[in-house]
Amino acid sequence: MRRKKTKKVWVGKVGMGGGVPISVQSMTKTDTQNVSATIKQIRKLENAGCEIIRVAVPNRKAALSLFKIKREIEIPLVADIHFDYRLALKAVDSGVDKLRINPGNIGAQWKVKEIVRAAKERKIPIRVGVNAGSLPRDLLTKYKKVTPPALVEAALRQVRILENLNFTEIVISLKAFDVPTTVKAYQLISKKTNYPLHLGITEAGLPEAGSVRSALGIGILLASGIGDTIRVSLTGDPIQEVRVGYEILKSLNLREHGPTIISCPTCGRCEIDIISMTKKVERKTRNIQAPIKIAVMGCVVNGPGEAKDADVGIAGGKGYGLLFRKGKVLGKTKEKDLVDALLNMVEDLRKERRRGSLMHRY
Template sequence: MAHKTRRIQVGSVAVGGGAPVSVQSMCNTDTRDVAATLGQIRDLAEAGCEIVRCAVPDREAAEALRAIRAACPIPLIADIHFDYQLALIALDAGVDGLRINPGNIGERWKVREVVKACAERAVPIRIGVNGGSLEKELLEKYGHATAEAMVESALGHVRILEDLGFDRIKISLKASDIRRTVEAYRQLAACCDYPLHIGITEAGTTWSGTIKSAVGLGTLLYDGIGDTLRVSLTGDPVEEVRVGWEILKSLELRERGPVFVSCPTCGRCQIDLIPIAEEVERRLHDLPKKITVAVMGCVVNGPGEAREADVGIAGGKGQGLLFRHGEVVRKVPEAELAEALIEEARRLAEEE
């Protein structure tokens, strides 16, 4: 059963309270370079990014947020460590959310200033606990950064905000290993109803990070935990967005573009299927409609899968059958199979 959370608003995007799980990413450009950052944000938005975050390491970066916000097509979050003045500049620049840990800001009056500015603008704060930077006292108490220590850290930050009457809160608890992350989120979900931003931090390169994120986030989402997600990859952040969407699509939590089905091939396959499947996926990935596209190697499982899909092919000897909504459209020579399937999928998308 889904973990029930309260809803907050990050600009135009609702997070929690049954809202669709949103896909986030973070720019890896220098925030002070407004043109480069906006260019990346546009690429991210086109790939389906719904909320974007920028690092704010100094005053110049905080001031650049004004120009970025003015042209940013999606809600913008400022990621700030320690410095309350940077948070105030970012809020003044019009950001839609802050990621800052109140326990790291310092004196109470500084936290109060930030919370007051957030409350006036209805801007939420994400508390982002990272297993790699836990408070010294908690490391001493628990021996190392355990799931319990991460949860205690998050609740400590939450209490600071609640004591100031602020509850537009979102929480993340990221560790670089799946077991600890999943355990921490489960424990936190059992004891609070703030919306949860989920992710496996420092997950790795596009290949290994995709697998880790799919396993970790998939486990949480299958349990109904998670209101917004970020896949962290050492690579192009656009890939983070694509992976995030594929995770949500595979659990049928969101829909975006086509769903691909293809067989692994085996000794029964009599066409060169792998390049066909790759070409079909590459050329159809930006199709705006949810259409199931099947690429199957032979007549054993092929026609069944191809029939159940909206469009599909099932290979034979040097040729294949093209299906649409379970009906055979025609026989197609092997060399034309990819093109025929792509055309049929595009036609169907236009008609529907």
């Protein structure tokens, strides 16, 4: 898969664009003024592998919380601000690693200049973007409705404001609920600019439907080489956004992260409770960071062969099951002990990989 090479910008310690790995980000769902709840949620997200976190900054009190939040977290912090340039200045002062603003909403040009001056001084990028729901009125009149070219024109308008102030540390997003519109808009803008693109389907819905919509929209773009960072927006726990984000990247072999579970759909040959076994394996392994492929297969006849790509796996029989590694059968165990035997193999592999990565590091 060839990726379009965009300009590289830095969001704290995380690179974006220029061919570096595609990052997974999320947004907190707490009230930013509630510092302890926000820090708690960000730490949980860090443990799940979130690499950049954005917080809403709707008022001065929220802006004043940023300093405390920033000191307590490891991952880069992005401040999401609308309209009030003073909030953006406060956020930059608090040490945030990126601003999400639309300069067109900030008002007088001197206010935008102030923000740009502060961002330049601290060397932090700005993400500009359009949401289909907030397309400027003149563009709605010109294009009659939300169309991909309308979204692109709106985003480029924001970009030009920054470029005219000699600011080019820019990331762009163009989000809509409608997947084909979003995909087309990103494809169009990707031809017109070289700035890194932040991908997402906005207001995607509850986790099940939202994950499908996001996987399709983000996936189509990534598969054609477009996109430098992703955020899956779900009406639900932000941890799920991160998990789904990695599943999308892993499905396209763009990132490795934590366990990948290969489980069969079960069929008439299956004589074990594969669904509850797989759920248990998923629950028990979800906090592992090392990339491990784990197979949970329904029958000994086809299981090991169908899942030969897995690092470790089990295949059920009648009252017993097989343990296998990379398609090779290692042994047999009673059905009731099968999941625990698999979890032991996963743990051994995790330790092995950790030892390997430590040796590699020193």
